[in-house]
Amino acid sequence: MGKKRKRLPIGVDRFETLRSQDYYYLDKTEFIRKLLDWYGAVNLFTRPRRFGKSLNMSMLKAFFEIGTDLSLFEGLAISRDRSLCEEYMGRFPVIFLSLKGVEGTSFSDAQDMMSMVIAGHSVKKKLIGNLTYEELEEDRDHLWSVLYLTGYLTAEKNSRASDDGKISLVIPNREIREIFVSKIQKWFSESTAVSGSADLYEDIWACNAQEFQEKIREILLDTISYFDYHENYYHAFMAGLLMNRCVRVKSNYESGTGRSDLVIEDDRGRRAVVIETKYSARYDDMEADCEKALGQIQDRQYVWPYLKRKYCVIIYGIAFSGKDCQVKGRILKPETR
Numbered sequence: 001m002g003k004k005r006k007r008l009p010i011g012v013d014r015f016e017t018l019r020s021q022d023y024y025y026l027d028k029t030e031f032i033r034k035l036l037d038w039y040g041a042v043n044l045f046t047r048p049r050r051f052g053k054s055l056n057m058s059m060l061k062a063f064f065e066i067g068t069d070l071s072l073f074e075g076l077a078i079s080r081d082r083s084l085c086e087e088y089m090g091r092f093p094v095i096f097l098s099l100k101g102v103e104g105t106s107f108s109d110a111q112d113m114m115s116m117v118i119a120g121h122s123v124k125k126k127l128i129g130n131l132t133y134e135e136l137e138e139d140r141d142h143l144w145s146v147l148y149l150t151g152y153l154t155a156e157k158n159s160r161a162s163d164d165g166k167i168s169l170v171i172p173n174r175e176i177r178e179i180f181v182s183k184i185q186k187w188f189s190e191s192t193a194v195s196g197s198a199d200l201y202e203d204i205w206a207c208n209a210q211e212f213q214e215k216i217r218e219i220l221l222d223t224i225s226y227f228d229y230h231e232n233y234y235h236a237f238m239a240g241l242l243m244n245r246c247v248r249v250k251s252n253y254e255s256g257t258g259r260s261d262l263v264i265e266d267d268r269g270r271r272a273v274v275i276e277t278k279y280s281a282r283y284d285d286m287e288a289d290c291e292k293a294l295g296q297i298q299d300r301q302y303v304w305p306y307l308k309r310k311y312c313v314i315i316y317g318i319a320f321s322g323k324d325c326q327v328k329g330r331i332l333k334p335e336t337r
Helices: 015-020 030-038 053-064 082-088 104-118 133-138 142-149 174-192 200-205 209-223 231-243 283-299 304-308
Strands: 123-126 166-170 249-255 258-266 271-279 312-321 324-332
Touching (some): 030 053, 123 142, 283 312, 283 324
Parallel strands (some): 271 312
16 A cells, blocks of 8 residues: 655645644755754844745744643754754744734724824733743734733823723833834835935925925835725824935924924924825815914924924825825915914
């Protein structure tokens, strides 16, 4: 009687399942050695869909995780390196998160909330103190608990849990915020690469509202989802975009008699930019909403602290409607209030 054939691992991406249930497996464990030889602070593995990324990540988890089943690696290439296995196999706590099941609006919502956090807003989430690996994979909202437990988010000052157990979470400090920003910088930088030869940053300081407007429009067409049409998203969108371009950007900065949406400061050049964003329900409302934004900046004296210090201040009112926007700008000299 011939040897029983192994099964093809169609739809199987868990290393433990594949090895324990006698599926065919093309030995990729040399990847573990390469990772240990060449690892960085962060490692990014890029492959097209269906090229085994999830299986390789599952293999790494199975190798490094405390309490792993050592027999899973018997007969594989990595098992021949006994010193490496003794030093690393089953020696580390591992957190394994997969976004494989996150599709459509759920990913858009998660991205939206993350952008709001980066822009200085809080998000309300229910926290779980003792998560298992299985629970992490079951619900994407558990990611917020992980970020809280690891110190990347903290409870908002003076906030209390609501009746449904949710609490307001914020980024605790500038250093952590920079880590969050760095994760979306590549996306924004790639998106803004289509903006033409003149730099967006230069247009802002030159009060070139028309060019500023056209560049934002191009980026909106490439990035924004139809599920993202509300004022908080556009605020977060602009915050992320400007943080990629400007050294000192403040979001929801307390100034005058209120909080301006965004402020860019250049102390060396004794100049500042104040931006107020509006969401327009109709395309035809954008021009009027731009004027309202400009009026709000001046009526609530957002610019006064800078004019008092003899700064040249540029103010922008930006109105968004779907994938379109209008921008109006003015230059205020130090003697203007």
